[in-house]
Amino acid sequence: MADQEFIIGVDGGGTKCRARLYSTQQGFIGTGLAGPANPARHFESAMQSILDACQAAIDDAVLPNVTLADCHVGLGLAGVNLDTVAEKVMAWQHPFKSRFLTTDLHIACLGANDNQDGAVIIVGTGSCGLVSSQQKQVLLGGHGFPVGDYGGGAWIGFEALRYCLRSLDGVAESTSMNPQILRFFNSKNATDIAEIMLNARPADYAKLSPIVFDAAEAGDAAATDIIQQGAAQISALARQLLSHQPERLSMIGGVSLRIQPWLDKDILRSIQAPIFQPDFGAVFFALNQLNYPVHFRGLS
Template sequence: MNNDLNQDSDLVRKRVRDQMRDPVRDRDLVVGLDAGGTRTRAVLASAVDGRVLGQGVAGPGNALTVPVPLLTDHLAEAVARAVPEADRARVVAVAGGFAGAAETSPDEPGRLNALAALTAALRRLGIAADSVGVSSDIEAAFASAPGAPADGLALVAGTGVVAMRIRDRRCAVTVGGDGWLLGDDGGGFWIGRSAVRAALRMADGRGGPTTLADAVGRALGVPIGALPYAEDRPYAEDLPYGGPAGPAGLGGLDGEGGLGGVGGRDGVGSPSGAGGRDGGGSPSDAGGPNGVGSRDGVESPRSGGDGPNPAVGPVSADASASASVSASGASRPARERLPAEPEWSPDRRAAYRMHLLPAVMAEPPIHLARLAPLVAEAARHEDAVARAILDEAADHLLEPVRALAPREGERIVATGGLLGPEGPLTALLSERLKAFGLTLDWVADGCRGAVALARLGHGGPPPTSRTT
């Protein structure tokens, strides 16, 4: 009898403890990973409602360029920081969006590397998830849009450019992403190269005056005395708008110092991490299967921080950030403060070219992407040449979208700093998309989408609420 009473008392006490326990800790947990070329981010979330409970950051996670043993270490480190040891037994699903990974075929190298590394990392941490999924970083970014959409269009515009049609949360069609040598028109590299070309054309007389000559020359180390507006006065006093555009990467397109990171998650410009399929680019940007690019370069114009960033969208021409509007000229009076033709002697022009050309050639071509913020800055101050460059870039971004034959009202999920809330091409492209009845939904990265995919992998309903 006494034993029965003791057992009943124990059951009552257990029920009371269970009722008092933090309900979040009793739920199933999921982990979402965004593995790019410069860092790997892990997010721990509730499988029930997607609420973020923890996060961790570690080193690069490009599935093609990071050796599998090192990739395993980085994944294990990020997940360990996100998931307390006491909670690891409750992780039921893990999903990762990897630069350099895709699911175009069962034996796709990047996908196999990512899956092998992720499986080993989870085993090391004692996480026996029922569902472990791998996708590309672009697929994860697409799923980061509100409601975790299954179908639609994705547009990446960072160091490079690529557009995709997503069906059932997998890439069905890819347009662009051919790398800086063969494509990626309108991306950060293309804009930076256009700035140098404009500077050289001004120097040899083929082009009109532009403050880009000063800004580009300064960024590439041209002596002050050879700059077109330098004369004998301090540099800042000579610019028509009162000061330099700033060092390359100012304002950045990737939130980590600008496109000059050269962008992107991999530091050489690619969410695929220096990536792409050949290690030189990225299926997502300046890269593509053979390029050297980045979407992220361009991860986002966010100011940094390791926490997940919520999607921001839709972004329209009317609601886009002031930086974009200024770049398009929409928020300024209808006048242009063109710089006057400087007294730039033939000797100084020759000296300018003599210093500029070797400086450009001394670095990998993709590094020109770091000059893209200078064009945005000059356009904000109504430099006609800079504004023309951005207008042409927006025209180029429209081309891959049109090639995907978008349907009116179809969702376009955009990522990359050129199209972020303060991206220089946001308003310009949004205006062009109006003719197709399309708007942009911008997302910062793939963490939120990876969490959504993990929840779906666990058999949950399509997420409808924010996870960050």
């Protein structure tokens, strides 16, 4: 291919949006980061996060003459497994040269398995799993918080906060986790905390998850129970994915490393490290749609 083409892969989730810029002549040359990009939650801000992350990737590559209009984009977004959300994103008047849309789970699977068949579990703000091959895709979970996403950061933080509020009411035992949560909110008043979280996003609950893991690892009974419940759900999800006999299974996401020691031992032994991160998978996805080969020059 004589002319240079630019492809941006976008990994849009409930906590952040990451973009990676790829050149057909130079390889991977830039990255960008922006805020939450789940269009099922807040459509306009999600689209703005996508634009901000993509522009940041171009700026990072120091390409003053390249604009968004010069770039193809592969979007892997949370929430677009819902048809109504996918339709809304496809109707969005984007500024790119071309646009290809799939789920954040699909690009995670492509990245984790080096653009080959395999399976992946995301445990970040939410949780879900996918087995992907040329013949089929099997999606498990991805129902969204609060109805699903067991074991994800939002679910962990939500359960911990509910426990803390019950303890403030005197109907649950106060444990060492509670003072940490109260310090996080700089408040000892349950009503104030409930008001603060009245319009909270999943990412706001997920910010509490490190507190819960710290407490569980220190032996706090309430925190331990929450983490064990979440880990049991992730183990069950992994077991169902493995029943489809994928060539390999990886786990990614901001919560994945901390929850892995709590998984069933046989499941933990089945997990292999991801080869690439989801933003690489988003580039792979776009390249596949464009029928362009993937070159690894400049890979970082």
